[in-house]
């Protein structure tokens with residue numbers, strides 16, 4: 001195994017998009033930031049120099065961080081921020097996973113422009129469990145605002161209202177020629193007839209799920225979230241923020257030009273307007289005449305839930321592939337967690353303008369998670385410091401009532417309570433969680449992301465989870481393995497994982513607007529009694545609050 005050492009210089013710079021200049025924060029002057037290529041088993045050493053005016057942390061989305069929880073990155077969870085002018089070195093070894101992951105800032109909305117791909121190839125001598133691609137292509141889908149994103153978020157938090165919508169979606173940082181002044185800001189991919197390409201897709205958008213399609217071509221999904229899947233043939237890919245997909249494309253069309261296009265999948269009630277624009281890139285066959293008009297794919301309607309659900313529930317894991325893990329069959333910890341929007345008091349804030357004199361919030365089991373401010377949760381856990389969190393994440397019995405009943409949308413049940421309430425697990429506990437979307441205030445699909453672990457998705461569906469009948473639908477043979485699950489709108493999903501990685505693992509909605517609203521909790525996993533698998537103390541340059 002090798003050591004992959006890189007430096008990230010995080011700095012503000014001005015870029016032109018959609019006819020105007022905009023100051024953004026970016027890594028090494030590029031948007032998206034640098035791609036990290038590694039092989040399974042390699043050790044990564046990333047020196048992060050914060051030359052931006054903001055506090056900063058970097059998260060390695062989907063990386064297990066076995067016994068290196070100090071390098072995971074979510075601000076105030078596993079570390080205090082790197083202050084402007086300071087630096088921190090993230091060190092971790094990649095074990096037990098290969099495929100497409102990514103990295104992003106994990107403090108407020110900085111990740112809108114501070115993100116990049118993290119590609120894990122098989123160890124030397126190992127091959128992919130699919131035909132060897134002729135070339136690999138990165139496709140990072142993003143979201144763009146015509147104003148400074150930190151201002152957009154701060155304004156919405158101060159006023160207690162939903163933030164402004166983005167102004168464009170992007171492919172590899174470029175909106176594509178359907179937007180104004182964007183002819184040159186269009187990603188182009190040249191392909192050779194007959195060759196197979198491995199597309200590595202990442203949804204790095206902040207607040208939207210995306211449909212993705214390429215005109216005239218079928219796509220074959222071979223992995224999601226860096227876990228191999230049974231080959232799944234489809235016209236359309238659906239990605240929630242945080243999710244990735246490895247997709248094979250065969251260049252078998254007539255020579256010509258074809259649009260690849262991404263636009264939102266958004267089916268939410270009472271959620272207000274959203275950015276319903278389309279980003280495009282162009283796939284051109286070598287030897288095609290120039291100035292061709294690309295063919296446009298027929299994308300589903302923005303609210304086409306059946307299409308989104310068909311894709312998400314159709315994926316299965318590739319049994320027996322390297323790093324595949326069977327479903328743990330005995331369950332030690334059973335949790336039922338409602339996830340959804342809510343409202344909370346303005347707290348004497350004169351500028352607060354949310355509905356009914358309240359502010360928007362979000363919660364799990366009605367608890368709105370608040371980040372600590374004086375110490376990271378992981379330090380508090382590791383050094384047993386009192387007063388930073390309480391290990392009393394509320395239990396809610398399943399089937400109290402129909403959580404998805406639309407008439408609940410004005411219910412006082414949506415009134416959330418703030419706190420830093422976490423759940424503790426014994427080392428190696430098998431955890432099963434029923435995630436139940438609610439209809440308080442609004443009905444949405446929430447992309448739930450677990451740090452430090454993958455999980456099996458046993459089943460998903462609509463309405464209220466039925467503890468007797470829906471259990472019969474569990475796939476215990478080859479369920480898809482991922483780190484982020486889009487819990488269906490007005491529905492539920494059941495996940496299972498083994499808490500075998502000591503640390504503090506954030507579990508949260510990957511819509512960036514819902515994290516500060518409180519749609520999160522933290523799982524504290526205790527040390528293994530065997531000394532060789534206990535979490536060591538933090539490194540010497542660890543940032544202090």
Ligand code: C2O
Nearest residue numbers: 061074242449506
């Ligand atoms: Cu991709 Cu907690 O994040």
